[in-house]
Amino acid sequence: MHFSTPDNQSSSTWGQDHGPSKSALLDVAARIKPWIHRTPVATSRYLNELSGAALYFKCEQLQRMGAFKMRGAVSAIAALTDQERARGVVTHSSGNFGQAVALASKIMGIKAYVVMPLGTPKVKRDAVLSYGAEVTDCAPNLWARETATQEIINKTGATALHPSNAMEVILGNATATMELLEEVPDLNGVMAPVGGGGLLAGTALATAHFGHNCHCWGAEPAAVDDAFRSLKMGSIQTNDQTNTIADGLKTQLGSINFPIIQNGVASIFCVDESEIIASMRLLWERTKMVVEPSSAVALAAVLKYPAQFSGKKIGLILSGGNVDLSQLPF
Template sequence: MDKQQLIDCHERIKPFIHKTPVLTSRLINKIAGTHLYFKCENFQRMGAFKMRGAANAIMQLTDEQKQNGVVTHSSGNFAQALSLSAQSLGIKAYIVMPSSAPQVKKEAVKGYGGHLIECEPNLEARELASQQIVEKHGATFIHPSNDDQVILGQGTACKELLELHPDLDFVVTPVGGGGLIAGCALSAHYFGNNCKTIGGEPFEVDDAYRSLKSGKIETNATTNTIADGLKTQLGDRNFPIIQKHVDEIIRVTEEEIIAAMRLIWERLKIVCEPSSAVALAAVLKKKNKFKDKKVGIVISGGNVDLSHLPF
């Protein structure tokens, strides 16, 4: 994937996405000992960065594929993104969600016109249900993170951030399925000025951290984390990009995630979900690494169940 593909992708999806704001906080800067620029994808349409990749992936389909609709499996944000993108473009979306997904996210999928199919909360069940829809309806499967067009779309968040702040030393994102960090790493490489990409990941689901160490895609035996958007694993499309362009993945505890989430709510006065707070938690954990640098942080989403806040 090259620079021109990112530029073309951004131009293509602009009518369907928001150019989200970048916020700063002098107090958080003081606590972190660095200069932080928060790219607020919680203000994106459907409340998360995934709108970018979903819109781009659908727009790249053939007319015949569009007629048969699209299908994905997702615990929440990509489910909503694909539903809304499909609705915006007049296409049918079948959404496979684990029964354990937050009710607020299930309701949002329905509200965006997605056809919801629930399954057991494991990857095998999700993949089987998706495959059955492909066979029955001829729908095109779009993976939430392991798809070139999705990765390019997610990378436009970092592209916009660097257009405002071209001199960033680092960009830090959460790591779940790997689509956001891979896309942002490409944008940092092509549009940044020696800008390094860093990932934040919970200790409880540290498959990406272990994958970079071992050189092959690792899995998680358990997924006991508050960061419900980060329970998925890397794929063969995004992992090579991460290997090439991501400098480091910093692991954080559940307590550190909650503390960072609370800080964002209290000081930036914005709603962010736990997965989003992982990036700030990583910066606060390794203050020496980021000291006096210019650091972009992608607040990946704000779709949180307000009846189950961790503070």
């Protein structure tokens, strides 16, 4: 079975004395509230029957700009000084965080630069441009992303906003699960997709501080299973290739979010490409929700490992819905 728990634990050992406090999370939630949507929680009788569990979908595809990333982007920009805002912000992103930074910058009145790898879905690139950000294209690898970002910093003095490995971003991301647990307080656990780790780390913080015996789980494409291997090995692992339909999950964990994930995530479950596509189609057809492949990874994990979730109340973070309709896999 392709799922992992840390070698030294069988479930979450996150304690209330580790990492950001509950009050810090509440402060961030209040700070970003004017700039974001409180997204709905959806259910499906059919998917409950199919999974054997009671599933509660946090619909972040209905967030502003179409993904949870808006939460982290607003949180990060809100924390900048006036001098930093005057110089603008820069990020590298395959799409959703770039859109989030572009839109957050527009509504908060600052300049945004976004480095985007070649091959980014057209719908995401077009959205970044439509929000007024300046886009720089680069090769589809981490070195190229970071090099282009540094060149912009050297030229403009812009502040770099990391898509996932920054505490203000992680805290902003946590607010999705905070809202979910406020609406469904007796969840047995929350499943979030994992790529760069910012959403999963935020989910871990929220379940620890606001859940009641509530686990945090990650879901990841088997084709890019670095988070799965990182949790198992106890150190950050990398991928030799990034060939997955879940384009938002191709990046790797970072030094800030990985310790949170180690302490707060019970298991990471891996799913195959065909399982991601099947779950995406289920969500489109049965719930009428337009979600991108990265969102479908969470449902795919629950369906693949029924023995782990049967009879439980499970929250699933639908991370985004920015889909290139000309490239649908079904």
